[in-house]
Amino acid sequence: MNNSLSAVQDQADALRNTGHSANTADTKNSTTRVYAITSGKGGVGKTAVVTNTATAMARMGKKVLILDADLGLANVDVVFGIAPKFNLNHFFAGDQELSTILADGPYGIKILPAGSGVQNFTRLDSKQKLRLLDGLDQMHNNFDFVLIDTEAGISENVTYFNTAAQEILVVTTPDPTAITDAYALMKLLSTQYHEKRFNLVVNLIQHENEALDVYRKLTMVSNRFLDISIDFLGSIPADKQMNDAIRKQRVIVDLYPSSKISTAFETLAATICSEQPVTTPKGGVQFFWKKLLDISGRG
Secondary structure, eight states: OOHHHHHHHHHHHHHSOOOOOOOOHHHHHHOOEEEEEEOSSSSSOHHHHHHHHHHHHHHTTOOEEEEEEOTTBOOHHHHHTOOOSOOHHHHHTTSSOHHHHOEEOGGGOEEEOOOBSOOTTSSOOHHHHHHHHHHHHTTTTSOSEEEEEEOSSSOHHHHHHHHHSSEEEEEEOSSHHHHHHHHHHHHHHHHHHOOOEEEEEEEEESSHHHHHHHHHHHHHHHHHHOOOEEEEEEEEEOOTHHHHHHHTTOOHHHHSTTSHHHHHHHHHHHHHHHSOOOOSOSSSSOTTHHHHHHHHHHO
């Protein structure tokens, strides 16, 4: 990690909330960890965070599944330059099982691709949600991490995937509207869905201290009005080479591995991998909740 990134992370460590519970090595090694990567608005680079972080994790030897949960506007497969034969629309229609729509990404990453331009499943009903919950639960031994790329905004699907995940990672930028929308999303999830724990990544920064300023602003207002904790996981610099990567349908950590932005993604991946897993289910409707209950019962 370069000195400037290290300094920012040291400051963030001093600011970040503590309270991660200690877990046994057996629990840490046996838990599939599910992160919903979400944002209050579009255009903050959420999918870039998902795909590049997943790639960095996979290169660290982690087994990673990406669930593209933007069910009407697929883009994860586009970023990786793959053309899946089936997608989640086929699953929700009852035509395919989850195992048959899994697509292969780089470094062993598996992808559950969304459909594009199909509006039938942009609002999942209870039966579809439970079917997805059950289908993923059957895969719980196959992956170390599941990264859910939600759609932007505060739709019903967004709230479902965030509440079903064990961890919520909010992506924002220093743009004032992005900060406002990130707070609005956390407020909704807190007041209406009783979510109390959030992680934050600040993307598209020009200077490292911008990320801490965003974190301070969100922490200050949430401390006044919400009963939540926000954990700062890191920042990603703006980089013009990202446009080149998008055009070439390559993730930037592969295309420009020695760049500052690639280092930032690798640092973010390492930070997530080093976090202690949460093994207490948030509620009954949570991905891999059966296994979490089993782990909790062994404690």
